[in-house]
Amino acid sequence: MSKINFLKPDKDNLTTFLYMGSFLFGISVIDVFLNSFFRLNITGFLPSSLSFIIPIILGFIGLHFIRIEHSGYKFLDQVNKNINTNNFNAILSLLIIFIIIKATPPILSWFVVDASFAGDSKDVCSGTGACWTYIKVWFRRFMYGMYPNAEQWRINLSFIALALLGSVGYFATEKFKKYLTLYYVIIYPFIAFLFIFFFISGGPVFFDFSYGIIAAVISIIIGFFIPGKFKFYYFIFVPITLYIALKYFIFYEELIELGKLDGLNWVETGAWGGLSLTFIISFFCLIFCFPIGMAFALGRRSDFPLIRYISIGFIEFWRGVPLITVLFMSAVMFPMFLPEDFFIDKLVRAIIAISLFEAAYVAEVIRGGLQALPRGQYEAAKSLGMGYWKMHIFVILPQALKLVIPGIANTFLALVKDTPLIFVVGLLEIVGMLNLAKTNPEWLGFAMEGYVFAAIIFWIICYAMSKYSYNLEQKYKTER
Amino acid sequence: MNLKLQKIFPQLITVLVVVLVFGFFTYNAQINMENRGIDFGYGFLSQESSFDVQFSLIEYDGSHSYFRAYLVGLLNTILVSVIGIIFATILGVIVGVARLSPNYLINQFAAFYVEFFRNIPLLLQIFFWYFAALRALPLPQDADAMLGVFFLTIKGLYVPAFIWENLNVFLYSIIAAIIAIVVIRIHARKVQETQGKQLPVFWISLGLIFILPLLSFLIGGVSLSFEIPKLKQLATTSFIYEGGLSLPPELIALTLSLALYTATFIAECVRAGIQGVGKGQKEAAASIGLNPNQVLKLVVMPQALRIIIPPTTNQYLNLTKNSSLAAAIAYPDLVLVFAGTALMQTGKAIEIVSITMLTYLSLSISISILMNWYNKKIAIKEK
Numbered sequence: 001m002s003k004i005n006f007l008k009p010d011k012d013n014l015t016t017f018l019y020m021g022s023f024l025f026g027i028s029v030i031d032v033f034l035n036s037f038f039r040l041n042i043t044g045f046l047p048s049s050l051s052f053i054i055p056i057i058l059g060f061i062g063l064h065f066i067r068i069e070h071s072g073y074k075f076l077d078q079v080n081k082n083i084n085t086n087n088f089n090a091i092l093s094l095l096i097i098f099i100i101i102k103a104t105p106p107i108l109s110w111f112v113v114d115a116s117f118a119g120d121s122k123d124v125c126s127g128t129g130a131c132w133t134y135i136k137v138w139f140r141r142f143m144y145g146m147y148p149n150a151e152q153w154r155i156n157l158s159f160i161a162l163a164l165l166g167s168v169g170y171f172a173t174e175k176f177k178k179y180l181t182l183y184y185v186i187i188y189p190f191i192a193f194l195f196i197f198f199f200i201s202g203g204p205v206f207f208d209f210s211y212g213i214i215a216a217v218i219s220i221i222i223g224f225f226i227p228g229k230f231k232f233y234y235f236i237f238v239p240i241t242l243y244i245a246l247k248y249f250i251f252y253e254e255l256i257e258l259g260k261l262d263g264l265n266w267v268e269t270g271a272w273g274g275l276s277l278t279f280i281i282s283f284f285c286l287i288f289c290f291p292i293g294m295a296f297a298l299g300r301r302s303d304f305p306l307i308r309y310i311s312i313g314f315i316e317f318w319r320g321v322p323l324i325t326v327l328f329m330s331a332v333m334f335p336m337f338l339p340e341d342f343f344i345d346k347l348v349r350a351i352i353a354i355s356l357f358e359a360a361y362v363a364e365v366i367r368g369g370l371q372a373l374p375r376g377q378y379e380a381a382k383s384l385g386m387g388y389w390k391m392h393i394f395v396i397l398p399q400a401l402k403l404v405i406p407g408i409a410n411t412f413l414a415l416v417k418d419t420p421l422i423f424v425v426g427l428l429e430i431v432g433m434l435n436l437a438k439t440n441p442e443w444l445g446f447a448m449e450g451y452v453f454a455a456i457i458f459w460i461i462c463y464a465m466s467k468y469s470y471n472l473e474q475k476y477k478t479e480r
Numbered sequence: 481m482n483l484k485l486q487k488i489f490p491q492l493i494t495v496l497v498v499v500l501v502f503g504f505f506t507y508n509a510q511i512n513m514e515n516r517g518i519d520f521g522y523g524f525l526s527q528e529s530s531f532d533v534q535f536s537l538i539e540y541d542g543s544h545s546y547f548r549a550y551l552v553g554l555l556n557t558i559l560v561s562v563i564g565i566i567f568a569t570i571l572g573v574i575v576g577v578a579r580l581s582p583n584y585l586i587n588q589f590a591a592f593y594v595e596f597f598r599n600i601p602l603l604l605q606i607f608f609w610y611f612a613a614l615r616a617l618p619l620p621q622d623a624d625a626m627l628g629v630f631f632l633t634i635k636g637l638y639v640p641a642f643i644w645e646n647l648n649v650f651l652y653s654i655i656a657a658i659i660a661i662v663v664i665r666i667h668a669r670k671v672q673e674t675q676g677k678q679l680p681v682f683w684i685s686l687g688l689i690f691i692l693p694l695l696s697f698l699i700g701g702v703s704l705s706f707e708i709p710k711l712k713q714l715a716t717t718s719f720i721y722e723g724g725l726s727l728p729p730e731l732i733a734l735t736l737s738l739a740l741y742t743a744t745f746i747a748e749c750v751r752a753g754i755q756g757v758g759k760g761q762k763e764a765a766a767s768i769g770l771n772p773n774q775v776l777k778l779v780v781m782p783q784a785l786r787i788i789i790p791p792t793t794n795q796y797l798n799l800t801k802n803s804s805l806a807a808a809i810a811y812p813d814l815v816l817v818f819a820g821t822a823l824m825q826t827g828k829a830i831e832i833v834s835i836t837m838l839t840y841l842s843l844s845i846s847i848s849i850l851m852n853w854y855n856k857k858i859a860i861k862e863k
Contacts, residue, residue: 081582082584083584085582092586093585096585096589305491306491306494310494310498319844320844321840321841321844322801324805324807325804325815325836328815328819332833333833336512337505337508337512338508339508339511340508340515413599417600419601435607448608448616451611454604455600455604463599
């Protein structure tokens with residue numbers, strides 16, 4: 001056995017160093033663990049400041065001892081490479097390990113151990129932990145806002161139906177794949193619009209919605225028998241004609257009668273709220289801001305100077321002001337700009353404002369993609385005799401959009417995260433409902449639970465979206 | 481002829497549509513204002529505002545004009561933005577570098593931080609800090625002093641105030657030190673270019689920036705004392721701190737959440753920037769004999785900054801615009817004071833909202849001009 005130099009651990013005394021190092025490191029971790037989980041202080045006999053710092057010193061010496069390169073043990077090498085490359089890293093690693101151990105018990109006890117789940121009144125929440133009863137009692141309000149309890153099935157049904165209709169793309173066979181773009185860009189948003197604005201809103205207009213659905217279904221069925229050459233025109237004109245025909249000529253009398261019999265109760269948009277409103281607003285703004293943004297991105301790169309300047313002005317204006325002032329504008333200034341007897345619902349105003357705002361960001365993202373395309377693509381398309389629109393729809397935009405998937409996903413994420421701002425126009429989605437519930441005299445003092453609950457929901461939504469966009473990016477990645 | 485028409489026609493249509501829309505809006509606005517008996521004009525700015533603002537950097541009360549209220553709001557917005565930008569930058573750079581650390585625990589910790597804070601809406605974070613976290617702080621009478629002089633209570637953070645004598649001499653000494661450092665740097669560069677000698681510029685600069693202000697204390701008659709906040713009893717259960725500086729909890733909650741939120745984005749910019757510098761660059765720099773510090777300072781950072789600065793500028797702009805969320809927790813920023821209270825009192829919707837928007841627009845544009853200038857300065861100089 002060669003001489004041991006404690007300042008410079010070497011391979012010759014590997015086992016000695018390994019045992020000593022692991023022992024010291026283990027002691028330090030166990031000390032912190034016992035201290036935080038069981039309030040046992042095994043170094044309590046020392047002065048308090050020394051007792052506080054001793055785990056770090058022991059752990060540091062331990063990690064110093066086991067820092068031996070090329071030891072031959074795979075696990076040890078892995079540990080050294082990942083958390084123990086030098087003294088500085090060793091201390092940082094120790095601190096992080098200790099912080100995790102220290103933070104676990106209070107978090108665990110607040111979330112689960114001391115928390116109250118049962119009951120339906122404030123009395124059960126006397127412990128030090130979280131009061132999930134509060135969330136349980138207010139759950140419907142957080143999800144549906146002031147939407148009447150008896151009518152909430154309409155929201156559920158609409159969302160389930162839209163989710164099913166939205167997942168059509170996954171089940172479509174090869175034969176129908178070519179219609180998917182048309183479906184997602186025109187038909188699906190149209191159906192969603194009908195669902196949300198008529199089914200969730202209800203009232204006599206509900207029957208407009210039924211005409212719409214009947215017209216859409218009939219026209220899609222007929223559409224499959226139309227020769228390919230006329231399909232495009234067909235899908236634009238026929239549903240509209242059918243809708244008008246159904247409404248005014250065929251079912252008019254009978255359905256009015258029917259409407260008196262069992263129409264849905266009308267629920268004004270002021271009563272909508274909670275998480276469902278977050279979804280509704282995000283969904284519509286997402287649908288509207290994309291084409292507007294695309295148009296302004298093309299406008300900004302247009303050859304016509306006037307169109308270019310107008311686009312630049314539009315984009316820079318919306319990008320330069322905060323969303324909250326835009327919503328202020330839509331709430332107090334916009335009504336002044338409309339004819340006196342003309343009224344736009346505040347939800348619609350909010351959706352328009354957010355869509356225009358986000359469209360400017362989408363425009364900049366898409367412009368980035370357009371600029372990144374090599375000139376050759378434009379020239380090749382032109383040399384094939386394509387015009388402006390043909391070139392952009394079939395050659396430029398598909399490639400440019402593929403390039404900017406991450407950017408667009410980020411903009412959409414920002415959009416979802418911006419929805420709580422609609423409190424400015426007096427609409428209460430989930431964060432707004434939390435603030436309302438917090439001031440209820442029966443349930444004072446549970447702000448923390450509410451915010452944590454909303455934070456978890458938003459985190460899940462946003463994280464899922466960002467992961468999905470990452471998958472999409474990988475899927476459409478093409479080698480250049 | 482036909483070609484010319486093709487070029488002019490779409491533009492004409494677009495302009496026509498824009499003009500029509502604007503004309504429609506102005507026409508309606510005029511009629512609406514006539515009907516409601518509101519007159520358009522900015523004269524109200526000089527009228528007495530007769531409302532109070534809780535926190536103000538300049539002297540202000542109800543007897544001042546609306547314009548002064550606007551200035552109070554603007555200054556508060558700028559204050560939050562500047563503090564937020566400073567903290568977000570520091571935190572963002574640390575986290576961005578930590579994400580590239582070879583230490584598994586550190587980079588996972590940094591990644592967790594980024595993923596956690598950027599996927600939660602900023603407004604929710606502000607509410608969380610203001611209504612939940614800061615409300616759990618002790619009352620003034622129960623607060624323990626941190627380092628003996630800071631008091632963090634439910635009513636805000638109290639810090640000692642500096643009381644200067646001959647402050648101007650001290651400031652002159654700092655300016656003199658900065659000028660001296662610049663002169664020495666230029667001289668040192670000249671020496672290096674002509675004789676190849678390297679002067680210890682860093683140590684000289686460090687010495688100068690400490691010694692000159694120190695001299696101003698010893699010779700220039702500058703003195704500094706602290707005013708430590710003291711607890712004062714107003715009523716049996718009501719206490720406040722007197723003396724010192726007090727930062728309201730709204731300001732703390734706002735800067736904290738803005739910094740934590742924006743730092744995640746800045747961290748990603750920093751990471752992308754450092755990753756964007758090719759490995760070959762570092763190896764080439766090392767192979768010509770630069771030490772690791774020089775590699776970082778002379779080769780990696782200048783190139784990384786070029787990638788980092790444009791997106792970071794965007795984040796600064798976002799932070800400035802996001803500071804308008806202050807209105808939600810009643811921090812008296814531009815939106816709350818001007819577009820909120822002043823609008824309610826005067827009813828001048830169009831004027832006030834347009835002023836507010838123009839202010840933000842010019843703030844954004846000035847930051848982006850500043851950053852573009854800096855970006856141009858450090859960009860690759862191609863011949």
